[in-house]
Amino acid sequence: MSERSALGTSDHLTVQDERHPRRIHYCTDGHGPVTVMFEAGLGKSRSTWALAQPLVARFARTVVYDRAGLGRSDATVAPRTFGALLRDHLTVLDTVVSGPCILVGHSYGGPIVRRAAAERPEKVAGIVLVDEVSELAGADLLRRAMGGAGALYGAQVWLARLGLLGQVLRRTYFRALEGEALREAVAESGRVGAAKAARSEWQNMIPGMHDLEATGPHIPAVTLTEITSKRSRTAEEFDNDFIYQSHRATAAAVADGRHVSSHSRDHYIQLVEPELVAAEIRRLSDLSHIRFSA
Structure with missing residues (x-):
């Protein structure tokens, strides 16, 4: 019998990692004509989607997964x-997702889903970037x-070794969660292995952004929504907000691009305004269903 998670039915797929097999954990839930696959931000597990994913599962099939060393996925030395x-x-996308899909990426997950959409144009119908x-913001x-x-x-590695990281994350990143979703997030993200995996992602992030900047911008020709945190208040602040400007440029680069701002900073x-994220996914889901049914 399959295990359960707060985010649906748990399962694993196996990949060959150098000389050793490695399991990637994922969860599925919901039903609908479109599948929505979520990608977390830097060093984070599926738990960052614990509030938005259940809302999306009301109208679509959902897939969340854990990158290597995070959540319930096996670690890797690579x-x-x-x-x-x-x-x-791409392994999860190819194995678990069929038919039209929408990719949703938060933070560093954004360029991952944009690149994935370019690699699989026959499958990806839209993107929501949270x-x-x-790379349009500039790696430096x-x-x-x-x-x-x-x-x-x-x-975070040292806090995990002391057994304190989970409680720190409970009061910070995961403060909006409760119940089983909170227990999973704290237990899994507080491990030493998870902290090391997050550190490895950070150590390789800026070189990765430099490569993306040198070869990009990577903006696939699909319906796309950028959701930006409202860090700025005045016109001058918006002009100087290079993150905001990169989002606006990405949305403007595609025919069906849309750029919206959250209410908070x-x-x-997705943990503060999950309804906003779910609504934008629903909008693209409706458009994708119409397009693929035509």
Whole structure:
């Protein structure tokens, strides 16, 4: 019998990692004419979708998964480069998803789903990007803006070794969760292995963004929505917000692009305003169903 998670029915698929097999954990839930597959941000598991995914499962089949070393997926000693993350994403997409699908990516998951859509144009009908980090913002600007991230991810490893990381995450990233979703997020994300996997993703993020910037921009020709955290208040602040400007440029680059802002300044829009994220996914789901039924 399949296991259960707060985000649906759990299962695993196996990939060959160097000389050893490795399991990738995923969950499915819901029914509908369109499948929605979610990609988490840097160093985060499926649990960041624990509020938005159940809303989407009311009208679509949903797929969430854990990258290597995160959540319930096996760890790997291989560096967590952008290419490695993309390969895992495509493995899940090819194996678990059929028919028209919408890809949803948060933060560093944004460029992953954009690249995946370009790799699988026959399958991907639309993209929702939730406060993504984009090569259009510039890798060097992102590096400076995230200057303290290295210390943060290093500190998380030590907190995990002391058995304290789970409680820190309970009061920060996962403060909006409750019940089984909260228990899973704290138990799984508080492990030493998860903290090391997150640190490896960070160590390889800026080089990956440099590569994307040099070869991009990577904007697939599909219906696309950018959701931006409302960090700015004045016209001048919006002009200087390079993240906001990168989102606006991405939405403008496709024929059916849409750019919306959240009500809050929080980067984790899907945990603060899950209804907004679900509504944008529903809009693309309706459009995709019409297009694929025609």
